[in-house]
Amino acid sequence: MEAKAIRFDRPIGSFKDSVRAYRKYKKEWRAKMEVKLAKMEEEIRQAKADPFYKVEAI
Amino acid sequence: MNPLDTQRLFLNCPYPVKQDGEEYTFKTDYGIVYSVDFKEELTFSPIPAYWFDLANLSHKASPNDPKVRETVIRIIVEFFRTNPDIMLYMCDNANDQQAQRNRLFLRWFAGAEQSKMFCIKTALVVDEGIENFIAIIVPRKHPFLDDIIARFDEEVQMFNDNK
Numbered sequence: 001m002e003a004k005a006i007r008f009d010r011p012i013g014s015f016k017d018s019v020r021a022y023r024k025y026k027k028e029w030r031a032k033m034e035v036k037l038a039k040m041e042e043e044i045r046q047a048k049a050d051p052f053y054k055v056e057a058i
Numbered sequence: 059m060n061p062l063d064t065q066r067l068f069l070n071c072p073y074p075v076k077q078d079g080e081e082y083t084f085k086t087d088y089g090i091v092y093s094v095d096f097k098e099e100l101t102f103s104p105i106p107a108y109w110f111d112l113a114n115l116s117h118k119a120s121p122n123d124p125k126v127r128e129t130v131i132r133i134i135v136e137f138f139r140t141n142p143d144i145m146l147y148m149c150d151n152a153n154d155q156q157a158q159r160n161r162l163f164l165r166w167f168a169g170a171e172q173s174k175m176f177c178i179k180t181a182l183v184v185d186e187g188i189e190n191f192i193a194i195i196v197p198r199k200h201p202f203l204d205d206i207i208a209r210f211d212e213e214v215q216m217f218n219d220n221k
């Protein structure tokens with residue numbers, strides 16, 4: 001049996017706004033992740049230098 | 059989004075993948091940290107769709123490492139196992155190298171045995187003077203595959219007509 005055609009909720013043309021919003025999000029996400037990684041690497045560096053250093057959960 | 063099975067990823071991926079909130083992260087033999095992110099996209103609602111992103115967080119040049127490719131493919135396959143609908147991918151436009159990134163992603167993905175299970179379509183859209191290479195990936199068995207691809211084509215057409 002053939003599947004019934006889907007009815008999309010959003011009006012056609014909404015993808016342009018989505019692409020723009022996603023480009024912005026992507027930039028912010030990457031910046032956030034880089035900060036997170038830098039923090040994590042600093043924690044590891046300190047933990048290696050000091051055996052009594054308490055590593056925070058990141 | 060349904061979360062990926064990290065145990066399955068751990069067993070199947072050449073690099074151990076760690077889930078950290080909504081991100082999936084792994085570190086290569088060369089000390090490069092990659093992170094994968096999925097973000098919901100509503101254009102195809104009520105069919106669920108997600109943007110996929112892969113970022114090299116270390117900013118170190120990445121050598122040709124087949125284990126990275128294999129790990130990324132396994133993450134994508136696991137994504138579709140738990141979320142069998144739509145994945146979108148937009149190339150990063152840093153350094154104006156989006157065309158090369160688009161080719162690399164497609165080569166990675168199309169070259170994988172698993173890619174036979176999926177329909178992949180790419181498009182170039184220009185917005186605010188920026189070229190965006192976009193790919194849509196849908197399982198070939200999806201009951202609404204034709205409708206999804208038709209909708210994607212229409213959206214891209216409209217996007218480019220209005221630029």
